[in-house]
Amino acid sequence: MIEVVNPATEEVVGTLAEGTPADVDTAVAAAVAAFPAWSQTSVDERAKIVRTIVEGLKERAGELAATMTTEMGTPITFSQKVQVANPIAIAEGVADVLESGYFEPEEIGNSLIFREPIGVVAAITPWNFPLQQMVAKVVPALAAGNTVVLKPSELAPKTADLLAEIVVDAVPAGVFHLVHGTGPVVGEALAAHPDVDMVSFTGSTKAGRRVSAVASETVKRVALELGGKSACIVLDDADLGRAVKIAVANSFMNNGQACSAWTRLLVPADRHDEAVELAAQAAAKYTPADPADPATRIGPAVSKAQRDRVIGYIRKGVEEGARLAAGGPESPLPQGFYVMPTVFGNVTPEMTIAQEEIFGPVLSVMPYADEDDAVRIANSTIYGLAGGVFSADTDRALRVAKRLRTGQVDINAAAFNTSAPFGGYRQSGNGREFGRFGLDEFCEIKSVQR
DSSP states (O other), X not given: XXXXXXXXXXXXXXXEOOOOHHHHHHHHHHHHHHHHHHHTSOHHHHHHHHXXXXXXXXXXXXXXXXHHHHHHXXXXXXXXXXXXXXXXXXXXXXXXXXXXXXXXXXXXTTEEEEEEEOSEEEEEOOSSSHHHHHHXXXXXXXXXXXXXXXXXXXXXXXXXXXXXXXXXXXXXXXXXXXXXXXXXXXXXXXXXXXXXXXXXXXXXXXXXXXXXXXXXXXXXXXXXXXXXXXXXXXXXXXXXXXXXXXXXXXXXGXXXXXXXXXXXXXEEGGGHHHHHHHHHHHHTTOOBOOTTSTTOXXXXXXXXXHHHHHXXXXXXXXXXXXXXXXXXXXXXXXXXXXXXXXXXXXXXXXXXXXXXXXXXXXXXEEEESSHHHHHHHHTOSSOOSOEEEEOSOHHHHHHHHHHSOSSOOXXXXXXXXXXXXXXXXXXXXXXXXXXXXXXXXXXXXXXXXX
């Protein structure tokens, strides 16, 4: 049995049966059997089913938000406004694409080009944005005509159970399956299974490498959304106070547990000390507290292991000579897996905290000499998932954004777009999610010459 622990109280709030490779075999066999009929359903019918899933998400929005706050510690206000709202928008976007003629064949010369479903899709999802990542995989995979086996994180299983109830009520029997369990057991069994045609995985880069290696034995398609070490570049003409405030909020969102968070704040060298002071002042407003309280802005790490990992990175930053400007390794509360919101100054590109994904509320402020130096530092990690650029000149900001080796860049804190492609360069993964680009991942392309 797997215990579900509330990270704010350290209390066990549930248990679930741990899945086995035999459970995977059963689910995959049922998905294989259901695929022929499901893959031939009309696009209109699949669009109606997606709309039904959207309505189910809306009807159970409060329950979903509360469940995520309980099992992974995200503040309830963030759960409501982001953790539930984004998945609803993502699913609505999929339905919009289906209804736009996406599956109509394209003519190229004497050829007709068709988009067709891949087959059985294994969706392996993380705990930090549990509903969003499940919806971003399950809904477009089903919409494209695939059958799906979902393996959610064992740290956020109750959210998966709620989604499963919504999906199972909407689709024919056998089309969707949920198997709980750990990555090394259930995840590996899915990645290796000869009857699984695709794996869509979100998680750490280390785990993504393993999924790729296992899946390669059967040459199945693999889509990966992995780690990040995103940089926010504040150019010398930007409003420094506004940029720092927004960067701190971005870095600390979801308790600092976001792969796309701007965890490196790059500022002109002559304004570095000012930026560090501004960041420390902003961090002081993030008081760790009960995530169930609507006023709370930052809650606990998801688990004891994650808290200890983040504290280890904070200590490493101090050891390597970064200046601790706010926070530190001390626990802010006597109970719960809390971490002090932390700001480092004088961080150099070779430091561990500038290179490795910490996945906690830790911001590194880094000085740069000029625009070229800022771009060089931003591109100096193995990752390339997200980033930000602040400038009074939006054309200048766009030129810098285009030089960043990363999949998504926000200029002057532009709004998140759930229809725009999301995914990474380099070791942040491959493939894209959301909207039309998310549907592309779950389709085969067939050319028929006439």
